[in-house]
Amino acid sequence: MLAATALNSQLIGQVNSRWKLLTPALVLDFDALERNIATMASWAMDGQHNLRPHGKSHKSPHIAKLQSQAGAVGLCCASLREAEVMAAEGIEGLLITTPLAPDKAPLIANLVHAGADISVVVDHVDLVAAYGAAAEQAGVVLSVFVDLDVGLGRTGTPSARVAVELAGLINGHPALQYAGVQGYMGHLQHVDDHAQRRERLGRDSRDLQNIVDALVKANLPPDIITGGGTGTHRLDGEYGTIGEFQVGSYLFLDVQYLTVQQGKLGEQPYEPSLFIQTSVVNINHSDYAVTDAGLKSFATDGPPPLIVQGAPKGATYRYMGDEHGAIGFKGSNDIMALGDKVECLVPHCDPNVNLFDYYHVVRGDTLVDIWPVAARGNS
Amino acid sequence: MLAATALNSQLIGQVNSRWKLLTPALVLDFDALERNIATMASWAMDGQHNLRPHGKSHKSPHIAKLQSQAGAVGLCCASLREAEVMAAEGIEGLLITTPLAPDKAPLIANLVHAGADISVVVDHVDLVAAYGAAAEQAGVVLSVFVDLDVGLGRTGTPSARVAVELAGLINGHPALQYAGVQGYMGHLQHVDDHAQRRERLGRDSRDLQNIVDALVKANLPPDIITGGGTGTHRLDGEYGTIGEFQVGSYLFLDVQYLTVQQGKLGEQPYEPSLFIQTSVVNINHSDYAVTDAGLKSFATDGPPPLIVQGAPKGATYRYMGDEHGAIGFKGSNDIMALGDKVECLVPHCDPNVNLFDYYHVVRGDTLVDIWPVAARGNS
Structure with a gap:
C-alpha cells in the first residue's frame, strides 16, 4: 500500500x-515551530515554571523530542494510544490527562511494567480502585494525580471534599503513588478578551487554591499542580498556583487562537x-x-x-x-x-x-x- | 508502535x-451491511442498472470486494490514494470521480502502466492535455470521462458546448479513450422531501439529457452515463438517463440520511x-x-x-x-x-x-x- x-x-x-x-x-513551518518552542521555553525559564506540553496537539514523537530538548519535564497525553506511541519512542514523564474508562487500567499498568514512565489522573473512587487493582496485579507502583474540576465541568472531582477523599485513597494504596493534582481550565483558553480572561481566571484560580489548601490541611499537599494551556499560561504564571503547564496549541496556533490576546492588548x-x-x-x-x-x-x-x-x-x-x-x-x-x-x-x-x-x-x-x-x- | x-x-x-x-x-454491524448490499444489488438487478459504488464512503477493500461479489461493475474513488490502495488489493473498474490537480496525472498513468484498471474524469481542456501527455509518456491508453456540471456547481463542464469540445479532444487523442460522461447531482442527495427531490431531479436530469443529446448529435455518444447517489438513485432509475450508479452511503446510512425519504413516503x-x-x-x-x-x-x-x-x-x-x-x-x-x-x-x-x-x-x-x-x- x-x-x-x-x-x-x-x-x-x-x-x-x-x-x-x-x-x-x-x-x-519548521522555523516558526522552533521559534514557538523557544519562546515558550524562555517564558517558562524566566518564571521558573515547568512545562509538560500536551502531545494531543501534535501526536508526534519528533515534536515531543524538540520540546524535551528545550527543557520540558515530560509530555501530556490524552489517550492510551498516545501514551503507547510516545513511550515506544522513549518519551518520559508521560501524564495521561483524562480519566480513562476503567477497562484500560490493566493496559496502563502493563505499559508501566514494561518500563514506560506514565502517570494517570482520577476523579472517582471507582477509578482509583481500578488503577490500584491493575497496578497490584502488574506488580508496579502507578503514579496518580487527582483531577480537579475548576470550572470546565467536564472531568474532575466535584468538590474539595472528594479531592481530599481521593488523595487519601491514593496515598494509602500500596500500589499507587500520590503525585499531585490537575486543575485544567479548558473553558478559559479561548476567552478572547484579555481583561475578561484575567478576571475569570482569578476566580477559578481561587477555587483551585482553596482545594489545594484543603489538601494541605488534610496533610496531603500536592507535589505537583499541573494545568494551564496556551490561552491562559501567562495569567496562570502571574497568579502562581499552577506550577506545571500543559500548553499545546502554542506550537501551531490556528484561526481560533489568533484572536486570543496574549499579554498586553494585541500582543501575540x-x-x-x-x-x-x-x-x-x-x-x-x-x-x-x-x-x-x-x-x-x-x-x-x-x-x-x-x-x-x-x-x-x-x-x-x-x-x-x-x-x-x-x-x-x-x-x-x-x-x-x-x-x-x-x-x-x-x-x-x-x-x-x-x-x-x-x-x-x-x-x-x-x-x-x-x-x-x-x-x-x-x- | x-x-x-x-x-x-x-x-x-x-x-x-x-x-x-x-x-x-x-x-x-456486518448483518446490516450485508442486507444493505443485497437490497441495493437487488434494486439494480431489477432495473438493469449497473452499480459502481463509491469507495470514498468506506475506503475499505474488504467492503469493495463484498460489493463486487454482489455484482458491482467497478468502484468509484475520490482520490489518487484511494485508487492506489484499491488497485493494490486487486479491485478493478476503478473510476476517480473528481478532476485531480494536473500534477497527479503522471502518477495515474504510472498506476495504469503497472496494471491498475483506472479511469478518470476531466472538466477542462488543460486537464485533458495533462492526462494525454502523461498517458503518452507512460505508453498507456487512459480511459477518460467528461465530468458534467448538472446543478451541483462544484466540478464539471459549464455547458454542453464545452462537454462536446472535451469529448472530441479525448476521442481524438491517441493515448486517451473516451469512456462516457459523469453527471453527479450531489446537491440533490439530501433533499429530504421526496416530492421536492423528484421535481428538482426531473429538472436537472433534463439538463443532463440535453448534454447527452448534444454529444450524440456531435457523433460522440457516451457509452456510459455515470452518476447518482444514495439519495436519488431510485428517482434516477425511474428517470432513465443515468445507467451506472455511484451509490455510497447506502452501506451505512447516518443521521443525515435517516431523514431522506426513499421511495414512498417514509419508506427506507x-x-x-x-x-x-x-x-x-x-x-x-x-x-x-x-x-x-x-x-x-x-x-x-x-x-x-x-x-x-x-x-x-x-x-x-x-x-x-x-x-x-x-x-x-x-x-x-x-x-x-x-x-x-x-x-x-x-x-x-x-x-x-x-x-x-x-x-x-x-x-x-x-x-x-x-x-x-x-x-x-x-x-
Whole structure:
C-alpha cells in the first residue's frame, strides 16, 4: 500500500519542493515551530515554571523530542494510544490527562511494567480502585494525580471534599503513588478578551487554591499542580498556583487562537506554523475556484480555514463536500489556474492534525522532512 | 508502535466481545451491511442498472470486494490514494470521480502502466492535455470521462458546448479513450422531501439529457452515463438517463440520511450499520455523563451523534472538546456507571469513517473481524 509519504519523500531537499507536494497536505513551518518552542521555553525559564506540553496537539514523537530538548519535564497525553506511541519512542514523564474508562487500567499498568514512565489522573473512587487493582496485579507502583474540576465541568472531582477523599485513597494504596493534582481550565483558553480572561481566571484560580489548601490541611499537599494551556499560561504564571503547564496549541496556533490576546492588548508571542496546502482542481466558475481539500482535510468544528498564500487578497474559503473546497473571490476566473497551490491556516489545530498521517516539514520553500502523525487515531 | 487493532484483535470470536472494545471504536454491524448490499444489488438487478459504488464512503477493500461479489461493475474513488490502495488489493473498474490537480496525472498513468484498471474524469481542456501527455509518456491508453456540471456547481463542464469540445479532444487523442460522461447531482442527495427531490431531479436530469443529446448529435455518444447517489438513485432509475450508479452511503446510512425519504413516503430500504462506541469516563454531574468520544471521533459538519444504545431513553449527545462528549439526560447521576458503553449513529458517514483506522466488525454482540480503513487519509 502506497501512502502519500512515499510519493512526496523524493522531494525532500529540492528547491521549491514545498510547492510540488501532492495535496491535500499538512505543512509545518519548521522555523516558526522552533521559534514557538523557544519562546515558550524562555517564558517558562524566566518564571521558573515547568512545562509538560500536551502531545494531543501534535501526536508526534519528533515534536515531543524538540520540546524535551528545550527543557520540558515530560509530555501530556490524552489517550492510551498516545501514551503507547510516545513511550515506544522513549518519551518520559508521560501524564495521561483524562480519566480513562476503567477497562484500560490493566493496559496502563502493563505499559508501566514494561518500563514506560506514565502517570494517570482520577476523579472517582471507582477509578482509583481500578488503577490500584491493575497496578497490584502488574506488580508496579502507578503514579496518580487527582483531577480537579475548576470550572470546565467536564472531568474532575466535584468538590474539595472528594479531592481530599481521593488523595487519601491514593496515598494509602500500596500500589499507587500520590503525585499531585490537575486543575485544567479548558473553558478559559479561548476567552478572547484579555481583561475578561484575567478576571475569570482569578476566580477559578481561587477555587483551585482553596482545594489545594484543603489538601494541605488534610496533610496531603500536592507535589505537583499541573494545568494551564496556551490561552491562559501567562495569567496562570502571574497568579502562581499552577506550577506545571500543559500548553499545546502554542506550537501551531490556528484561526481560533489568533484572536486570543496574549499579554498586553494585541500582543501575540507565538506565530502560525501549521497549514493545509490544497490544489485548484476546477476553474469553471466566474467567482470561485474549486480545490481538493474539504471536510476530510479540515477540522469543521471551528471557524472556516483562513487563506494565507496562493489566492487573491480577500479571497475566502468554504467547504464543498467531503473532498472539495471553494475559494471565493471577486472578479473573473482568469485569477487562478488549474493546479495552483493554496495554503490555509488550520481552523482548530488538534483535530486538524488528527486528519493527516504526515507533517510535511518545510523551511521556506523547501521540504526538509516528513514526520508521521504517529499517535493519530483513537483509543 | 501498538495500534488499537492489536489490543482488540484478541477479542475476535468471544461472546459479548462487542462490549469489551477499547473505545472510541468504529463499529460495523456486518448483518446490516450485508442486507444493505443485497437490497441495493437487488434494486439494480431489477432495473438493469449497473452499480459502481463509491469507495470514498468506506475506503475499505474488504467492503469493495463484498460489493463486487454482489455484482458491482467497478468502484468509484475520490482520490489518487484511494485508487492506489484499491488497485493494490486487486479491485478493478476503478473510476476517480473528481478532476485531480494536473500534477497527479503522471502518477495515474504510472498506476495504469503497472496494471491498475483506472479511469478518470476531466472538466477542462488543460486537464485533458495533462492526462494525454502523461498517458503518452507512460505508453498507456487512459480511459477518460467528461465530468458534467448538472446543478451541483462544484466540478464539471459549464455547458454542453464545452462537454462536446472535451469529448472530441479525448476521442481524438491517441493515448486517451473516451469512456462516457459523469453527471453527479450531489446537491440533490439530501433533499429530504421526496416530492421536492423528484421535481428538482426531473429538472436537472433534463439538463443532463440535453448534454447527452448534444454529444450524440456531435457523433460522440457516451457509452456510459455515470452518476447518482444514495439519495436519488431510485428517482434516477425511474428517470432513465443515468445507467451506472455511484451509490455510497447506502452501506451505512447516518443521521443525515435517516431523514431522506426513499421511495414512498417514509419508506427506507436501507438501515443503519455504522456506529461509534464510546465509554463513560466521568459521572460526577447530576444531569450528564462524560464520554471518551469528542471532536476527534465524530464528523462535526452534520447533526449531533444520535445515541442508539447504552444510555437512558431520550438522552442526547453533545461535544465537550477534542476527546470528550457528554450524554445529557434528566435525572440523577445514578443512571450511568463509569465504563458504561454507549453506541451512537454517526452524523455523516464519509468523513466519520475517515477519522478511524479500523472497522470493528460485529454480528450481534460478537466481534467477528477487524478491517483496516485502508485508504484513509489524503492525497
